[in-house]
Amino acid sequence: MKTIKTLGGITLLLGSMCFLNSCKPKSTENVVSGDAAEKVYVAPGKHDEFYNFVSGGFNGQMGVYGLPSGRLLKVVPIFSVNPENGYGYSEETKPMLETSHGFIPWDDQHHLEISQTNGEVDGRWIFANANNTPRIARIDLNTFKTVEVLELPNSAGNHSSPFITENTEYVVAGTRFSVPTDDVNGDVPINSFKENFKGVISFVKVDPKTGEMNLAFQIEAPGVNFDLSHAGKGKSHGWFFFSCYNSEQANTLLEVNASQNDKDFIMALNWKKAEEYIKAGKGRKVKTSYAHNKWNEETHSGSSKMEQEVTMLSTKDLKDLCYFMPTPKSPHGCDIDPTGEYIVGSGKLAALVPVHSFTKMLKAIENKDFAGEYDGIPILKYESTLHGEVQKPGLGPLHTEFDNEGHAYTSFFVSSEVVKWDVKTLKVLDRQPTYYSVGHLMIPGGDSKKPFGKYLVAYNKITKDRFLPTGPELAQSAQLYDISGDKMKLLLDFPTFGEPHYAQALPASMIEGKQVKFYDISKNKHPYVTKGESESRVVREGNKVHVYMTSIRSHFAPDNIEGIKVGDEVYFHVTNLEQDWDVPHGFAIKGAENAELLIMPGETCTLKWIPKKAGMWPMYCTDFCSALHQEMQGYVRVSPAGSSTPLVYSLNNKADNAQSPVKQGTTK
């Protein structure tokens, strides 16, 4: 054992410095087999085989990569504003980022989960969590758009989320940073943690047809740090499993104070039982406030509503709701094998990987095989639930995914490797280094009942020299392995953005054919839609000016506007009249303290502009749309407040040319 002093003088006892931080594998360059280039090359005109949906971490978005090429195909804005396409800036999208704390332009997006039917990936929606200001979002996989965001009250650090049950009955979340619940006075001393802080689990019901989410109930659990979770499946359907650390209930310097106990827990939660208790009226109503934001594809607009109440069950009152399974040490990943029998807890400070048996767990519960209680929750005996331990697996186990042949693949942060082992025999079968310090890993369908297998992607935490250097701030490094044979084969390094945590993937064929390519203009129900140039107009309502504008290759209608005054609230409602794929138009006006609009064919978007100065303000199309794109521009004249310049608007209004399609006009 080695004694380490941190800067502040705190003494830590650990096996090696590597144990805390990351160690480079000895060789920094991997041997790849001769056909790796061919295996990852997707020739021009060909498509990738899998969509890989990768959480963006601290960029708040979702990255969509193609596999095996590793090409970033799209960034889907979820929890962070995206000036690129106006997400969070257009009037329509602003409501999607509203919370009980106000409009928030950023979050930390950690985990993704594709909807499932019968425990199999079904490709309808993908769910995403926000870690910092707790929320769950739903993205429609027909449009790659965020269509719903639900805030979670009584929570903080929404980390063990958004994992789902096998028919997407629920999306589930557990709070990482325990806090006082919203209905009590949270203005309490921080060191009253043990008394006042709670870890709350949320069950969000998903409408099986529309996908719409509603917070069904919450469960008040002890104040620990819930870390990750996964639903039971197959035989364990009806249960949910959560890893938790900080069973020490420390409120300061957790790296020391929450690393004291040899074992923390995986909490097994019987959610079918919880449903019964809710039906039986066992929950208390908790007054709170949380945002529920929905996107409407017909009006092309989002709306935000504040909800005021949630029903909460307490693990203290309901002793058969939850059970603690002791798990060494500060468990992080909590992963269930495809059969639903094996529950893998990856104690990030543990030197082995324990695997619990669901069958044994049920038996231990039946036998009341308890080692005691923790804050009212029965603790099952470690030996009673244990299927076995993977011995000498590596250092710093974090996460486990599965293939369809009974193998588990666990990431080891400290020893920088992926280790393949047999779920039943617990024998280590193969290990491959990662560059460097792998966090999450992903096998297509690897947390479902039917993994697709073939590839494994390691999402590494440290990049350093893997790519050309780009100053102090680097992209993250991902690595693609072929797992179709007995031994894993490294194929490719590719950079990723933000910081990828959990990821998902599905075969392209599952959703490729059902993509929405543009919006039918005849079905556009936006309240400010303009369905043809002849309807374009400018309407003043007090100091609000509504511009009903159209865009089509290659002009706006109207493109000359006068009579706007300093201090007016001008709303450019731009409808893209195109009806073909990949013909967006953009809209921007000089000096606006706003982002642009990027308007898909058939869509209406609104940019708000409050001009501060009189003068001449050019506007233009920001997305190259045709050979005459550079000509797609116009002017807005702004007069001083109180001036008498009449409101006029036109397109091609010239003395020698009376062909203007726009109903030119002067409005009050």
Add this chain to the structure above:
Amino acid sequence: MKTIKTLGGITLLLGSMCFLNSCKPKSTENVVSGDAAEKVYVAPGKHDEFYNFVSGGFNGQMGVYGLPSGRLLKVVPIFSVNPENGYGYSEETKPMLETSHGFIPWDDQHHLEISQTNGEVDGRWIFANANNTPRIARIDLNTFKTVEVLELPNSAGNHSSPFITENTEYVVAGTRFSVPTDDVNGDVPINSFKENFKGVISFVKVDPKTGEMNLAFQIEAPGVNFDLSHAGKGKSHGWFFFSCYNSEQANTLLEVNASQNDKDFIMALNWKKAEEYIKAGKGRKVKTSYAHNKWNEETHSGSSKMEQEVTMLSTKDLKDLCYFMPTPKSPHGCDIDPTGEYIVGSGKLAALVPVHSFTKMLKAIENKDFAGEYDGIPILKYESTLHGEVQKPGLGPLHTEFDNEGHAYTSFFVSSEVVKWDVKTLKVLDRQPTYYSVGHLMIPGGDSKKPFGKYLVAYNKITKDRFLPTGPELAQSAQLYDISGDKMKLLLDFPTFGEPHYAQALPASMIEGKQVKFYDISKNKHPYVTKGESESRVVREGNKVHVYMTSIRSHFAPDNIEGIKVGDEVYFHVTNLEQDWDVPHGFAIKGAENAELLIMPGETCTLKWIPKKAGMWPMYCTDFCSALHQEMQGYVRVSPAGSSTPLVYSLNNKADNAQSPVKQGTTK
């Protein structure tokens, strides 16, 4: 000829619909040679050969790609906020996005130019333009950070920018949307365009040692649309060339009204002459207001200053400053060959590519070989300046780059192809289809005196079916060609983001070795730096609370803070004490209406937070930093306004543990 009716009923006469929009090449899948996979594959552990700096278009950022892999290595925030790393959200970076119109979170970034010495790429800085709210930025290629942003007054649609002279004496910009200059009343009728609107050219002086930019002078030119530009080089050093369209001076429906004249112009500007006139006091002082924002690497902070005046020369008064070279039709690209002799104008509506000769131009000027005047500027005769025309080159020529063997490569938007031709003989040598509708193209060093050659990248405007579909909104498609042989060979498709316009590239060896990997903490001069945990503290100044905080694996100091009150302005000044590459820490606090901080080793960043509600607010590290990253968290207690909770802060302050390294304290 075909008659086309647009939606509004305007009749256009054009050769074919393809001429306006884009046509798919007949075959949608390219034949690639057998070794393409090997040629683009960069094995794990190996580095790309070139850095490719790609403008982000409507995302306002710069993308850095590796070639030949096509991997996106980094997104450098320039003109748009970047919630991912707090750019535009931290107190330090907010000033970088200030303008005379206020704080602007977005712009449209079109062109990039690496600094040059003797006309050769030198890899010190890269310049970037903002199109919507005219600005030029400078990015340091040692840190990949935006270190300066200069606003351009009297301008709109800063498109023909930021092109440079051969020793980076100047960065130059021309206004695309002519507007009244800032010193006259811009509140005029839009149809007074011909009388009141001007096209202004800006010359920004670059300090040869520091790179610092200053607006040296502007030139008031006729009200047309300046489109693109390039400096003369070698024999033509001292001149700058600008394409311009809308010589019709239309102010509405430009797709028709600015497409009337058979020829528009390339403007040749004698900037050495302009320098003489400035020295001779020929300029008028124009009162205006524009922001000059600078980043200081010692204080890790930006500052913004408003400048108030610029000196302007007028082409009307100074007849030997500028000359117009007639160029068919609505010229877009304006590209100078490596020798400086040939000026290629790509009339986007022209059926040929005209090449002007600099030598002939000088002679024509000397001979006063004029065809008339345009708004006071002499028009040279087309035949007098013409080297020749590339016949039947393709449809919709846009841009031309050069290799080091006397070849030019021109992109054709409408016929979707890249065409290689001989600069002297004007013979077409090769053509390759692009998928689809290529805009800009790039050869490493391809607009310098010494192109590096080897690769050509086509940045296409239409993507459609090139990659797996991702709903209505798609990435852009780039294509990599090997140009080392006689014929161009397509190697790879790769997606790009925002909308790439012009790009640059240089051999990795030129800058790879000089990258800054972290900041020396001993040299950190941030006014709120905390250089060790023992200096961490919380200081109240009225309703402002300054938290002097440190981060190191894996804790913040302090991590427990009480005595913050609702309505306080809390400033978390977080100093990352790490001194190793690729160990950033992140910082976020629940409910903040702000982005996160991403703090590089040795750096200090500040997050402003105004708590709205009393309660318990967790904060945490958002960037996975060690095996105990999940433990890197803390709590801030917020009490109601006016409450008497004392201000206290600590790390590890427990009755049973007095090892706290933080000077625990209670401050007034």
